[in-house]
Amino acid sequence: MKKIGFFGAGKMAEGILSAIPSKRGVFMAEKVASRRAELRGKYGVKTTADAKEVAKASRLVFLAVRPQDVDGLAAEVKPFLTAEHTIVSIVAGKTLAKLRKAFGPKARLVRVMPNLALRAGAGMCAITAPASTPAEDVAAVEKILGGAGETVILKEKEFDAVTALSGSGPAYFAYMEEAMVEGGVALGLAPKTARLLAEQTMYGTAKFLRESGMELRPFIEGVCTKGGTTAAGMEKLDVPLFKETVRAALKAAADRSRDLA
Numbered sequence: 001m002k003k004i005g006f007f008g009a010g011k012m013a014e015g016i017l018s019a020i021p022s023k024r025g026v027f028m029a030e031k032v033a034s035r036r037a038e039l040r041g042k043y044g045v046k047t048t049a050d051a052k053e054v055a056k057a058s059r060l061v062f063l064a065v066r067p068q069d070v071d072g073l074a075a076e077v078k079p080f081l082t083a084e085h086t087i088v089s090i091v092a093g094k095t096l097a098k099l100r101k102a103f104g105p106k107a108r109l110v111r112v113m114p115n116l117a118l119r120a121g122a123g124m125c126a127i128t129a130p131a132s133t134p135a136e137d138v139a140a141v142e143k144i145l146g147g148a149g150e151t152v153i154l155k156e157k158e159f160d161a162v163t164a165l166s167g168s169g170p171a172y173f174a175y176m177e178e179a180m181v182e183g184g185v186a187l188g189l190a191p192k193t194a195r196l197l198a199e200q201t202m203y204g205t206a207k208f209l210r211e212s213g214m215e216l217r218p219f220i221e222g223v224c225t226k227g228g229t230t231a232a233g234m235e236k237l238d239v240p241l242f243k244e245t246v247r248a249a250l251k252a253a254a255d256r257s258r259d260l261a
């Protein structure tokens with residue numbers, strides 16, 4: 001296994017780090033001193049403020065800085081990159097072509113679109129790589145990220161849709177939860193109780209659907225007993241506007257992802 005490093009050690013980097021079984025050899029470059037101390041204390045990783053040090057010492061490096069910081073960082077580390085390096089970018093909107101331009105011709109590239117649930121070990125990561133990246137590198141990335149949730153290998157042209165659905169999705173589900181909580185409170189529940197009820201219901205429904213593999217339509221119809229309470233609720237929710245709004249939200253996010261690329 002190649003020595004693992006990180007450029008940037010923020011929220012998403014920590015999510016990936018927590019999935020790596022042996023953290024002792026991991027080397028993280030992070031600008032913020034207090035964050036470096038925190039990660040050293042929590043995981044026993046090696047840290048530095050200088051990304052060049054990570055480029056020199058590590059061979060499989062996760063790129064986990066914000067999009068606007070990529071070019072500056074790439075210019076710094078590029079002279080130290082070799083054909084043995086694999087840069088695994090989780091940066092939203094940075095295409096493989098842009099990464100290639102930024103990091104130069106030598107390093108192997110892998111692009112990942114994760115989501116925030118990575119931080120709870122239940123992430124959804126889409127992975128893509130150019131033909132020039134060896135399959136064993138892609139497999140190594142798949143294995144690491146598989147420790148923090150589900151992974152799927154896709155074509156890069158699918159990444160705007162992935163960004164819209166699973167990348168941005170946690171905010172959409174949380175928004176739905178917020179609406180459910182507000183609805184519960186309006187019916188007289190305490191906010192804390194309403195949140196527990198809404199959240200556990202969302203979590204349990206997703207768990208059941210994943211574990212059973214049941215089709216969505218029969219599941220919905222099965223819960224909606226004729227003349228029952230769920231059917232009364234669904235009558236209000238199951239209007240064309242609801243799905244049109246969700247579709248429009250995903251399209252807007254995918255369009256923005258394309259614009260950012």
Ligand SMILES: NC(=O)c1ccc[n+]([C@@H]2O[C@H](COP(=O)([O-])OP(=O)(O)OC[C@H]3O[C@@H](n4cnc5c(N)ncnc54)[C@H](OP(=O)(O)O)[C@@H]3O)[C@@H](O)[C@H]2O)c1
Binds near residue numbers: 010011031067
């Ligand atoms: N959050 C999500 O849900 C999500 C989902 C999919 C993809 N992503 C992608 O994941 C990436 C990381 O997101 P995040 O939320 O983890 O960001 P974050 O918490 O802001 O972490 C990025 C860290 O990198 C540091 N940094 C910047 N330039 C550096 C350099 N040259 N050397 C060392 N450290 C440097 C930053 O320090 P400073 O603050 O001092 O600049 C910051 O602490 C982003 O590109 C984002 O597009 C995020």
